[in-house]
Amino acid sequence: SLTVLQALEDGLKRANADPSVKAVMICGENGKFSAGADIRGFSSPNRLGVGLGSTISLIERSEKPVVAAIEGVALGGGLEVALACHYRIAHVKALMGLPEVTIGLLPGAEGTQRLPRLIGVPAALDIITTGRHIPATEALKLGLVDEVVEEDTIEAAIRLANKV
Numbered sequence: 001s002l003t004v005l006q007a008l009e010d011g012l013k014r015a016n017a018d019p020s021v022k023a024v025m026i027c028g029e030n031g032k033f034s035a036g037a038d039i040r041g042f043s044s045p046n047r048l049g050v051g052l053g054s055t056i057s058l059i060e061r062s063e064k065p066v067v068a069a070i071e072g073v074a075l076g077g078g079l080e081v082a083l084a085c086h087y088r089i090a091h092v093k094a095l096m097g098l099p100e101v102t103i104g105l106l107p108g109a110e111g112t113q114r115l116p117r118l119i120g121v122p123a124a125l126d127i128i129t130t131g132r133h134i135p136a137t138e139a140l141k142l143g144l145v146d147e148v149v150e151e152d153t154i155e156a157a158i159r160l161a162n163k164v
Contacts, residue, residue, distance in 0.1 A: 005051070005052060005055045008026070008055055008059075008081075009054075009055045009058055011024075012024060012055075012058055012059060012062060012066075013058070015062075015064065016062055016063060016064060021064060022064065022065075022161075022162075023064055023065040023066070023067065023161035023162070023164065024062065024064055024065070024066045024067070024161070025066075025067045025068075025069055025154070025157045025158055025161050026059070026066060026067070026068050026069065026081065026082075026085060027068075027069040027071070027153070027154050027157065028069075028070075028071060028072065028078075031071050031072045032071060032072030032073055033068065033069070033070040033071055033072060033073060033074040033078050033081075033082065033094070034073070034074055034075070034077065034078025034079075034081060035073050035075050035076070035078055036075045036076025036077040036078045036079070036099075036100070037052060037076060037077040052077050052080065052081075052108070052109040053108070053109045053110065055081075056080055056081055056083075056084040056109050056110065057084070057110075059081065059084040059085060060084040060085075062086075065086045065087065065161060065164045066084075066085045066086050066087070067085060067086065067087045067088070067089065067157045067158075067160050067161045067164075068081070068082040068085040068087070068088045068089070068157070069089055069153045069154045069156070069157035070082055070088060070089065070090040070091065070094045070096065070136075070145065070153065071090075071091045071093075071094055071153045071154075072091075072093075072094060072095075073094065073095050073096070073133075074090075074094065074095075074096045075095070075096065075097050075098070075099055075133070076097075076098060076099060076100045076107065077107075077109055079096050079097060079098060079111060080098075080107060080109040080110065080111040080114070081109075082096070083111055083114040083115060083118065084114065086164075087146050087157075087160055087161075087164065088144070088145040088146055088147075089145065089146060089147045089148075089149060089153055089156050089157045089160060090136040090139060090140070090145040090147075090148050090149075090153070091136060091148070091149060091150070091153045092136050092137065092148050092149065092150045093136065094135075094136040094139075094153075095133040095134065095135060095136070096133065096134045096136070096139050096144060096145075097127060097131060097132055097133040097134055098111055098115075098127060098128055098131060099131040099132075099133070100131070101128065101129060101130070101131040102131040106128075107128065111128075112124075112128055115127060115128065115144075118143060118144060119142040119143050119144050120142075120143075123142050136148045146160070147160065
């Protein structure tokens with residue numbers, strides 16, 4: 001939603017402006033990273049000037065390391081947010097993918113560019129064109145995530161952020 005995007009953008013801008021902040025960790029709520037964009041928002045005008053693409057670009061351009069703590073699902077726009085992060089940690093039960101293709105939509109926030117750069121063209125084409133959900137263990141083998149944990153994903157992401 002625009003509210004979530006605005007909060008994410010505001011938080012990242014505050015973190016980047018604060019010299020005491022050394023790294024940023026992005027996580028979801030209630031055991032889910034993000035199921036992606038609300039499809040109802042596609043037909044409404046972008047009233048705030050905040051969009052998924054611009055927020056994702058802001059994450060990618062951050063001068064401070066940004067770590068995604070993926071729990072539950074990172075699908076569609078949620079995966080595109082994670083792809084813009086500099087590091088990704090996933091819980092062993094997490095699922096990732098770009099399922100919007102199953103309803104005739106292409107990922108619209110540069111996931112189709114970031115994913116092949118990260119995991120290679122053949123693997124990315126499979127994920128982009130099928131919309132299948134990738135389990136965390138497969139994501140690790142592909143290079144989509146940097147680490148898979150069975151413990152508290154947020155704590156693991158904080159440890160990684162402190163390390164980098």
